[in-house]
Amino acid sequence: MELVTAAKMIGAGxxxxxxHGVGIGLGNIFASMVTAVARNPSARDTVFPIxxxxxxxxxxxxxxxxxxxxxxxxx
Amino acid sequence: xxxxxxxxxxxxEPLLSFKLGGVDLSFNNSALFMVVAAVxxxxxxxxxxxxxxxxxxxxxxxxEMLHGFVYDMVRDNAGPQAGKWFPxxxxxxxxxxAGNLIGMIPFTFTFTSHIIVTFALAMTVFFAVTIxxxxxxxxxxxxxxxxxxxxxxxxxxxxxxEVLSYLSRPVSLSIRLFANxxxxxxxxxxxxxxxxxxxxxxxxxxxxxxxxxxxxxxxAVLQAYVFSVLTCIYIxxxxxxx
Numbered sequence: 001m002e003l004v005t006a007a008k009m010i011g012a013g014x015x016x017x018x019x020h021g022v023g024i025g026l027g028n029i030f031a032s033m034v035t036a037v038a039r040n041p042s043a044r045d046t047v048f049p050i051x052x053x054x055x056x057x058x059x060x061x062x063x064x065x066x067x068x069x070x071x072x073x074x075x
Numbered sequence: 076x077x078x079x080x081x082x083x084x085x086x087x088e089p090l091l092s093f094k095l096g097g098v099d100l101s102f103n104n105s106a107l108f109m110v111v112a113a114v115x116x117x118x119x120x121x122x123x124x125x126x127x128x129x130x131x132x133x134x135x136x137x138x139e140m141l142h143g144f145v146y147d148m149v150r151d152n153a154g155p156q157a158g159k160w161f162p163x164x165x166x167x168x169x170x171x172x173a174g175n176l177i178g179m180i181p182f183t184f185t186f187t188s189h190i191i192v193t194f195a196l197a198m199t200v201f202f203a204v205t206i207x208x209x210x211x212x213x214x215x216x217x218x219x220x221x222x223x224x225x226x227x228x229x230x231x232x233x234x235x236x237e238v239l240s241y242l243s244r245p246v247s248l249s250i251r252l253f254a255n256x257x258x259x260x261x262x263x264x265x266x267x268x269x270x271x272x273x274x275x276x277x278x279x280x281x282x283x284x285x286x287x288x289x290x291x292x293x294x295a296v297l298q299a300y301v302f303s304v305l306t307c308i309y310i311x312x313x314x315x316x317x
Contacts, residue, residue, distance in 0.1 A: 063254035
């Protein structure tokens, strides 16, 4: 039984490895956003909502991973 | 111990229980907060519309900003032909926004943190958009699954991928909202547990909770926005077929 608990913990840890990709993705989004605004400051109002949309869509991937971790741990 | 679990806050408790032919139709706390959200939004919009003045008061200004925000969103993302979809998207946005924000008040229940609620909303969007596409374009609607200009040789590869991505829309739409809300509230509860455990040093997690609450309010608004923007994009897809 203890082995199952340990395996669950390890599995939950592995499940959130998806955060590697999410971190890279979020960094990319905000880097591109900063570059875009720096090159053309007047485009800020059009770039910002798109960037935030991209942030929300990428962050969702992290939450999918977190959800799987929760399912492994608690369900 | 059971009450201290970070997932305990998502328990559904029947308030008025009754059954109809073996089906549990109890009025539970989830339904209660859905009613509260719908009533609050209705009061806001109706009171702004009934006693409308040329120079808006505070509440009328809030209602007008909400209306204008969603109107711009529909126009920009769903295209100029999507005007008649505005009431649908507005109802969806305001309902989710009210639900998310009410959930940020301590000791309330967040109905959007349950997959069945968000999945029902996403399936409504999915069926509405699909039926609309078929009514508008007939069988040309299937053209949406093969982008024009793509090499015909790739059709056996592209069409299954497009069909699969089309069918997975309600899943991704619902899981995104549900997972965001559930993860956020669980995280607040976990940090709350740290604050209790650490005694005097609990001020550190408490400061973290303070920052996270602000972040969660941002997420609450953002997820309502993302849900409605994606709905608008799907509507545009059905109207213009790519």
